[in-house]
Amino acid sequence: MPSIYSEAETRERRRYNTVMFAMLAVLIATTLSSFMVGYFPLTLGEVLRAFAWQFGYQGEVLPQAVTIFWRIRLPRILAAVLIGASLSSAGAAYQGMFRNPLVSPDILGVSSGASFGAALAIINGLPSWGIQLSAFVGGALAVALAYIISRKSAHSQTLSLVLTGIMIMALGNAGVTMIQYIANPNDVLQQVMFWLMGSLAKVTMEGLGWSAAPMIIGLVVVLALRWRLNILTLDEEEAQSLGVNVKRYRLVFIVFSTLLSAAAVCLGGLIGWVGLMVPHMGRALVGPCHSRLLPTCAMLGAICLLVMDAIARSLLTLELPLGVVTNVLGAPFFVYLILRRKEGR
Numbered sequence: 001m002p003s004i005y006s007e008a009e010t011r012e013r014r015r016y017n018t019v020m021f022a023m024l025a026v027l028i029a030t031t032l033s034s035f036m037v038g039y040f041p042l043t044l045g046e047v048l049r050a051f052a053w054q055f056g057y058q059g060e061v062l063p064q065a066v067t068i069f070w071r072i073r074l075p076r077i078l079a080a081v082l083i084g085a086s087l088s089s090a091g092a093a094y095q096g097m098f099r100n101p102l103v104s105p106d107i108l109g110v111s112s113g114a115s116f117g118a119a120l121a122i123i124n125g126l127p128s129w130g131i132q133l134s135a136f137v138g139g140a141l142a143v144a145l146a147y148i149i150s151r152k153s154a155h156s157q158t159l160s161l162v163l164t165g166i167m168i169m170a171l172g173n174a175g176v177t178m179i180q181y182i183a184n185p186n187d188v189l190q191q192v193m194f195w196l197m198g199s200l201a202k203v204t205m206e207g208l209g210w211s212a213a214p215m216i217i218g219l220v221v222v223l224a225l226r227w228r229l230n231i232l233t234l235d236e237e238e239a240q241s242l243g244v245n246v247k248r249y250r251l252v253f254i255v256f257s258t259l260l261s262a263a264a265v266c267l268g269g270l271i272g273w274v275g276l277m278v279p280h281m282g283r284a285l286v287g288p289c290h291s292r293l294l295p296t297c298a299m300l301g302a303i304c305l306l307v308m309d310a311i312a313r314s315l316l317t318l319e320l321p322l323g324v325v326t327n328v329l330g331a332p333f334f335v336y337l338i339l340r341r342k343e344g345r
Helices: 002-036 044-053 063-097 110-123 128-151 157-182 188-197 205-224 226-232 236-241 246-268 274-286 290-314 322-343
Strands: none
Touching: 002 044, 002 063, 002 274, 002 290, 044 063, 063 205, 063 226, 063 246, 063 274, 063 290, 110 128, 110 157, 110 188, 110 246, 128 157, 128 205, 128 246, 157 188, 188 322, 205 226, 205 246, 205 290, 226 246, 226 290, 274 290, 274 322, 290 322
């Protein structure tokens, strides 16, 4: 019997390694393709020469290709990779913590809090970095408030967190609506609406720098502790009987998953559904074990958002907001999940 389990584990490890290598190849190919598509399409040769120009390449290269590569497409492609990996990893962590596959990263009000913070900064005329900082602080404060209130509840902390998060979400949305109501329709309102629709069109290397650090820190911590999520998916009494401090690890995952979500939202605006869809795709590929699921979700999320951003840039003559593309693709996926769960009962 032990040899059978050993062989099964070896097969699972090989399958997981195969999936990761395949996704790495797809990620590289998708990244290269993303540099080529857009309002000003580039060939693969122009992309490679523009890249090599920065490192002393002396051959013929178009100045427009260099500008497009380094100042326009590189920041938004790096942002798409980081945001996709962050939202999908946070989604998988939240779904594991709350033992609910229909939970998304904004369940504790991080998106609505970040939206309110960004809208508040826009209406006060703050620069781009101020909007990002305000969005990040708003998202973090929303989750902190939800957590503090849930600690005072006599009910289960998991249930209290979800219910409090819904309340915080409603308050944040109300604040955004009030700002939209009083904003100047010729200027400020348009900026608020553009931010709420989600887009990577205005991402710069400077703006990316403000958000990249918290996203990388969050990814490192969540991936390093990912095997603990398998224990948090158990009943609280059963997890405690194994000697695990459930409250401590739940707080750690809430903090760093919120860090991922808030940093992603403050950089790209509201980009929905990625944190809900990608963990389900990851489970279909590698199973529910979080030690394999989270790295898979991080890579798969980066690929998915790169593809969606490429669609947003190339589908029509005018660039579509990225949030519109993710909503159009995410809504049918959610219906599919509901129908599949109903058929499985």
